[in-house]
Amino acid sequence: MTAAVRQATRQRFDAPLAELIAEAAALRDSAHGRLISYSRKVFIPLTKLCRDVCHYCTFAEVPRAGKPIYLSPDEVLAIARAGAAAGCTEALFTLGDKPELRYQAARDALKALGHETTISYLTAMCALVLRETGLLPHANPGVMTRKEIAGLREVTASQGIMLESTSERLCRQGGVHYGSPDKHPAVRLETLRLAGELKVPFTTGILIGIGETRDERIDALEAIRDLHAAHGHIQEVIVQNFRAKPDTKLANSEEPDLDDLLRTISTARLILGPDMNIQAPPNLSPGVYQKLIDAGLNDWGGISPVTPDHVNPEAPWPAIAELARKSADAGKLLVNRLPVYPAYVRVADKWLAPDTSRATTTGHRATPSRHRRRWCSPAASTPESRESSSVPHRANGSPRTTSCACSRHATPTTGTSRRPPTRCDARSAATSCVTS
Numbered sequence: 001m002t003a004a005v006r007q008a009t010r011q012r013f014d015a016p017l018a019e020l021i022a023e024a025a026a027l028r029d030s031a032h033g034r035l036i037s038y039s040r041k042v043f044i045p046l047t048k049l050c051r052d053v054c055h056y057c058t059f060a061e062v063p064r065a066g067k068p069i070y071l072s073p074d075e076v077l078a079i080a081r082a083g084a085a086a087g088c089t090e091a092l093f094t095l096g097d098k099p100e101l102r103y104q105a106a107r108d109a110l111k112a113l114g115h116e117t118t119i120s121y122l123t124a125m126c127a128l129v130l131r132e133t134g135l136l137p138h139a140n141p142g143v144m145t146r147k148e149i150a151g152l153r154e155v156t157a158s159q160g161i162m163l164e165s166t167s168e169r170l171c172r173q174g175g176v177h178y179g180s181p182d183k184h185p186a187v188r189l190e191t192l193r194l195a196g197e198l199k200v201p202f203t204t205g206i207l208i209g210i211g212e213t214r215d216e217r218i219d220a221l222e223a224i225r226d227l228h229a230a231h232g233h234i235q236e237v238i239v240q241n242f243r244a245k246p247d248t249k250l251a252n253s254e255e256p257d258l259d260d261l262l263r264t265i266s267t268a269r270l271i272l273g274p275d276m277n278i279q280a281p282p283n284l285s286p287g288v289y290q291k292l293i294d295a296g297l298n299d300w301g302g303i304s305p306v307t308p309d310h311v312n313p314e315a316p317w318p319a320i321a322e323l324a325r326k327s328a329d330a331g332k333l334l335v336n337r338l339p340v341y342p343a344y345v346r347v348a349d350k351w352l353a354p355d356t357s358r359a360t361t362t363g364h365r366a367t368p369s370r371h372r373r374r375w376c377s378p379a380a381s382t383p384e385s386r387e388s389s390s391v392p393h394r395a396n397g398s399p400r401t402t403s404c405a406c407s408r409h410a411t412p413t414t415g416t417s418r419r420p421p422t423r424c425d426a427r428s429a430a431t432s433c434v435t436s
């Protein structure tokens with residue numbers, strides 16, 4: 001594409017915000033109908049040490065005398081079991097990137113645990129949680145090699161890395177990623193590409209308001225779109241707004257305003273298409289849920305009834321019942337999903353390792369029976385599931401409302417109560433359901 005054509009294509013994103021939002025919402029509805037999903041999770045911060053020094057981060061810590069570097073296997077299991085008891089299905093492992101390359105204390109701690117690398121220990125902990133609790137691990141350890149992604153694939157349902165930005169400027173002196181080698185766009189894009197080759201359902205996203213230009217933001221979304229077009233593995237894209245935090249270099253920096261966030265969500269929808277799962281963290285934008293829905297998202301991401309958001313501890317999760325009410329106010333039905341989206345579970349022999357594939361359909365032993373439900377997908381997003389989708393659309397492109405083939409396919413959350421689902425208006429509802 002020539003620069004002139006590219007610029008002309010991008011002019012559509014300059015449309016008045018109301019027009020952009022209306023177009024994005026219609027596009028979202030054409031694939032996802034009235035469903036808005038979330039994943040009920042526990043957050044397991046395996047280590048808070050990191051070799052990077054992103055200027056907005058309050059998650060990363062330095063070694064402190066007497067403070068353990070890694071959660072022990074018993075601590076990991078205790079968090080996972082608490083989550084299972086609260087009906088969670090996802091064990092989100094978020095951690096610093098390769099702290100052993102920076103800190104001797106991390107190398108010593110790993111040695112004591114019987115591992116050489118953080119990702120080796122992470123892989124063992126994912127296997128432990130999967131085996132002992134049935135929670136589905138989602139691993140978010142930063143930049144990975146082909147071998148590391150492949151090893152994690154055996155014991156996780158999905159993996160992820162935020163692309164954040166494709167701007168190399170941000171890695172230069174004065175930029176927010178200066179001093180953070182794992183934030184160089186090329187290495188993150190390579191991790192995303194390898195995950196595609198290895199057939200790993202993958203989560204990524206952009207972080208807005210960290211010094212990138214509008215064009216660089218679109219560059220990042222287009223890079224994600226192109227990777228997904230090549231491999232079909234991007235299961236969701238997060239549009240995360242930068243929040244200025246005390247005790248960071250960006251403490252006094254301006255945050256993106258609501259219109260900027262809404263415009264970016266809508267732009268993401270237009271670039272990534274109707275089927276993509278697009279989310280914005282609700283705890284980073286309290287009180288404006290309906291506006292976020294209107295802008296074209298179809299997912300709230302992971303929400304925990306048990307653990308805080310360790311990356312944004314100052315921002316409490318919304319109550320799930322409140323999110324359900326706000327979603328209903330916007331004409332949407334909040335449903336619970338697994339960390340791996342159903343479009344990938346339907347073709348599990350291609351996208352999931354045997355152990356995780358079994359866990360998506362058998363439920364988990366540690367979970368009380370009232371929570372033992374799996375759910376059915378809103379939209380098909382892999383090439384295979386698109387082909388297998390058999391529910392015809394109306395001539396105007398909107399999905400036909402249809403009863404789902406399975407009576408146990410979802411866990412709608414309405415107000416403060418949960419009730420068995422009876423209908424599904426998603427495009428792919430008549431294909432297959434993920435149930436226990």
Ligand code: SF4
Binds near residue numbers: 052
């Ligand atoms: S890589 Fe992640 S954990 Fe490490 S400093 Fe950057 S934002 Fe923080």
